[in-house]
Amino acid sequence: MAESLVVEGLSYRVAGRTVVRDVSLSLAPGELVALIGPNGAGKSTLLRLLTGFLRPDTGRCLLDGKALETWSTRALSRQRAVMRQQTQLGFDWPVEAVIGMGRSPWTSQSEPQIVSEVMQLTGCQPLAGRQYAALSGGEQQRVQLARALAQLWCDGAPRGWLFLDEPTSALDLYHQQHLLRLLKTLTADGDLHVCVVLHDLNLAALWADRIVLLHNGMIVSQGAPQQVLQADDLARWYGAQVHVGQHPLNAAPQVFLAP
Amino acid sequence: MSRRIGYSLWGLATALALMTLLATGFGALRLPVSLLWSGSDEALRQIWLTIRLPRVLLALVIGGSLALAGCVMQGLFRNPLADPGLLGISSGAACAVALWVVLPVTLPALLMLYAPMLAAFLGALAATIVIFLLSQQRESSLSRLLLVGIAINALCGAAVGVLSWVSNDAQLRQLSLWGMGSLGQAQWSTLLAVTSLMIPTVLVIWRQASALNLLQLGEEEAHYLGVNVRIVQRVLLLCSALLVAAAVAVSGVIGFIGLVVPHLMRMWLGSDHRAAIPGSVLAGAFLLLIADTAARTLVAPAEMPVGLLTSILGAPWFLWLIFRRGGQHG
Numbered sequence: 001m002a003e004s005l006v007v008e009g010l011s012y013r014v015a016g017r018t019v020v021r022d023v024s025l026s027l028a029p030g031e032l033v034a035l036i037g038p039n040g041a042g043k044s045t046l047l048r049l050l051t052g053f054l055r056p057d058t059g060r061c062l063l064d065g066k067a068l069e070t071w072s073t074r075a076l077s078r079q080r081a082v083m084r085q086q087t088q089l090g091f092d093w094p095v096e097a098v099i100g101m102g103r104s105p106w107t108s109q110s111e112p113q114i115v116s117e118v119m120q121l122t123g124c125q126p127l128a129g130r131q132y133a134a135l136s137g138g139e140q141q142r143v144q145l146a147r148a149l150a151q152l153w154c155d156g157a158p159r160g161w162l163f164l165d166e167p168t169s170a171l172d173l174y175h176q177q178h179l180l181r182l183l184k185t186l187t188a189d190g191d192l193h194v195c196v197v198l199h200d201l202n203l204a205a206l207w208a209d210r211i212v213l214l215h216n217g218m219i220v221s222q223g224a225p226q227q228v229l230q231a232d233d234l235a236r237w238y239g240a241q242v243h244v245g246q247h248p249l250n251a252a253p254q255v256f257l258a259p
Numbered sequence: 260m261s262r263r264i265g266y267s268l269w270g271l272a273t274a275l276a277l278m279t280l281l282a283t284g285f286g287a288l289r290l291p292v293s294l295l296w297s298g299s300d301e302a303l304r305q306i307w308l309t310i311r312l313p314r315v316l317l318a319l320v321i322g323g324s325l326a327l328a329g330c331v332m333q334g335l336f337r338n339p340l341a342d343p344g345l346l347g348i349s350s351g352a353a354c355a356v357a358l359w360v361v362l363p364v365t366l367p368a369l370l371m372l373y374a375p376m377l378a379a380f381l382g383a384l385a386a387t388i389v390i391f392l393l394s395q396q397r398e399s400s401l402s403r404l405l406l407v408g409i410a411i412n413a414l415c416g417a418a419v420g421v422l423s424w425v426s427n428d429a430q431l432r433q434l435s436l437w438g439m440g441s442l443g444q445a446q447w448s449t450l451l452a453v454t455s456l457m458i459p460t461v462l463v464i465w466r467q468a469s470a471l472n473l474l475q476l477g478e479e480e481a482h483y484l485g486v487n488v489r490i491v492q493r494v495l496l497l498c499s500a501l502l503v504a505a506a507v508a509v510s511g512v513i514g515f516i517g518l519v520v521p522h523l524m525r526m527w528l529g530s531d532h533r534a535a536i537p538g539s540v541l542a543g544a545f546l547l548l549i550a551d552t553a554a555r556t557l558v559a560p561a562e563m564p565v566g567l568l569t570s571i572l573g574a575p576w577f578l579w580l581i582f583r584r585g586g587q588h589g
Contacts, residue, residue: 053482077485090337090475091530101473105485108469151484 003029005161005193009059010049012042012217019045021217023059027161030190032183034204035197036228037214038238043197044165046214050195051082051163063161077105080161081151083144085169086137095119095127095135095143102150114153122146123178137170145179152192159191166197176200180207201255205229206247213237229253264534267527271541278545279319282552283311287560314445317453318551318565319544321442321506322516324457326543328502329517330524330535331464331495334471336394336404339525340580342518343503346404347411348386349514352507353438354415355382357422360437361430372452380504386411387500391492440513440566442551449509456505460498461540467491468532475530513566515573516543522580 005027012020019042027033027050035043048054050061052068061068063079071079081102089098099115119125124146127139135143145167152158162183168176184207186192198204204211204225211228213221215237221228231244234255241258284291290307325343332341332348343349359378366374393407423434436443470491473481478488506513524538547565550572554565 048479051483053479073482073487074485077483080483082480082483084479087476087480090334091339091525093475093530097529097531098476101476101484104469104473 004062004064005050006062007050007059008062010046010056010061011058012045012049012054012056014045019217020049020056023217023219025050025212025219025222027193027195029193030187032187032194032196032207032209034208034211035195035214036199036201036204036211041214042217043214045217047082047163047165047195047197051080052076053082074105077151078160080163081148083141083148083162083164083167085141085166087140087144089132093132095124095130095132098132098143099124099146099150102147103153105151114150117156118146118150118153121149121182123175138172138175141167141170142175142179157189157191158186160193162192162194164194164196166199168198168200168203176203183207201229201234205252205254206250225253229255264528264531268534268537268541271538271545275319275541275545275548278548279315282315282318282548283307285552286311286555287562309447310445313447313450314442314551314555315548317442317445317450317509318548320450320453320457321510321513322547322550323461323540323544324453324502324506325513325516325547326520326539327461327464327536328499328506329543330521330532330539331471331499331502332517333521334474334532334535335391335492335495335499337475338404339522340405340518340577342515343383343499344512344514344517345577346386346390346408347415348383348390348500348503349507349512350412350415350419351386352379352383352504353512354418355379355385356437356508357419357434360434361422361426372448375508376452376456376505379508380501382415383500383504383507384497386415387496391496436564437511439564440511440569441554441562441564442510443562444509453505453509456501460501463494464498465536467495468536471495471532472530511564511566513547514570515577516547516569518580519573519576520546 007023007025010020010023011018023046035046037043045054049056052061052071055069063071063076068076096112096115096119099118100110102118103111103114119128122142122145124142127135127143132140132143145164148162148164149158152160152162154160167179171179180203183192183194183196187194187209198208208225210222211225212219213228213233220237221233229244231242234240234242234244243256243258245254245256246252247254280292288306290303290311328343329341332343332346333339335341355378356375359375365371389411390404390407394404419434419438423431426434470481470486473484473486474488474491476484482488520543521535521539524535524542528534528538547569550568551565554568555562557563
């Protein structure tokens, strides 16, 4: 398994507009990193650069010291998985088949054992046997998380780099908590390394090891939740009036909108 | 693949083999296989061997090719309404073949055999590329694709019209018969030419079945799962254009096989292309064999163009599909 993902001086332009500007970042193994920032800050584009889907105009992404574009698509698919905010499938597929697609980098055989383990981990068992297209948005997100974990499944646990783009956007309270607790547990074991785009700052504050704040394509602040989630900074970068308090249980910072 | 799907495919293959044997007996002249085994009549044997058998086998090959092309297109566009005929790919091929018929060009014999196919392939490829580039655009929707299909169909129809207008009597008759879609051209040489294109193409497509499954997640997700999306898309587009081209060059435009068959196979065997691809080949062969046998026997001793028959049956099916989808998501 690759042990480091380092990006240096990353820039990316679309239609004459610089979407990502001189970003340098290093993702450590066993860490849960949250990318936050206002709309249009370049979070999703940065994620696509980190996953190797887009090629940067300048700068480099190094996975294990090797530039991402020199990795074969196949080899890369065994190192990192990506869960996007919404994935719609062509035609009807049963949930198990969708999750099973995650195994394609490894084998063309079906692996019902791994599929059922991953379904159990992500709470997808109640969805067994149902058609993906008939699921609600939140249920589809859970299935996609299961598929991404199946892709990284190796020797009984997910190993490698997992990128998620707003994975909680359609989840209810219970499943938001379930997903982030799961990511936290898996990263704590040291084999899974997570980088997640989150809109909800309070979720990031409760579970992220490190928060990276993006604004206009640049990293304007990063560090532990207490360092990044400062009322003045948030007001400056988001343009919103906020108050930052403390979580009653563990003193994590919590962001409140001023009425 | 589940055991049920395996049994279904084998059952379909067996039914197809039986139907093939049966169909060689039907026609303007009844030629049951038992009669040939007794070996009494050499003339009947010759009819069976040089006319009936290649005709029946050609129906299998063309039907399988058209259905598979439809299956691949639908997978690539992630849409059950994508069909080589509706998207204008068949008429692109037809237009190029008409051009070939009317233009006074002579080539060595072997090349003459493949030349209509080459022309058809170029025509089909041109139409495919236009459609595909459009589908890559941001606001591509199926209604836009079908509108472009209408435009291509209209343009090619007009071009064929112009070509018919400038053609001489013999060419005109050839064009109009061929344009309705018929397997009447069946000879061992054409059969071999089509089959020699079809078999490698089917094998290439078969190898991409899993990648086509992953593409159903979307291009970006397929990339993350290790699929070389651009290459797979191009290979599959080329292959389906090749299948359509080979079919159109020999038998004209036979519509709706590529729409109806893959749809039925997905309902029966599920969306997994490892089942839908062989299923479509077998069922497409089966359907066109039945349609062609009907076209040969219904109005015997004359025969009707099988393309008319498939369109009469397929167009209402298409309408039904649209109405049904309309209820779901516009």
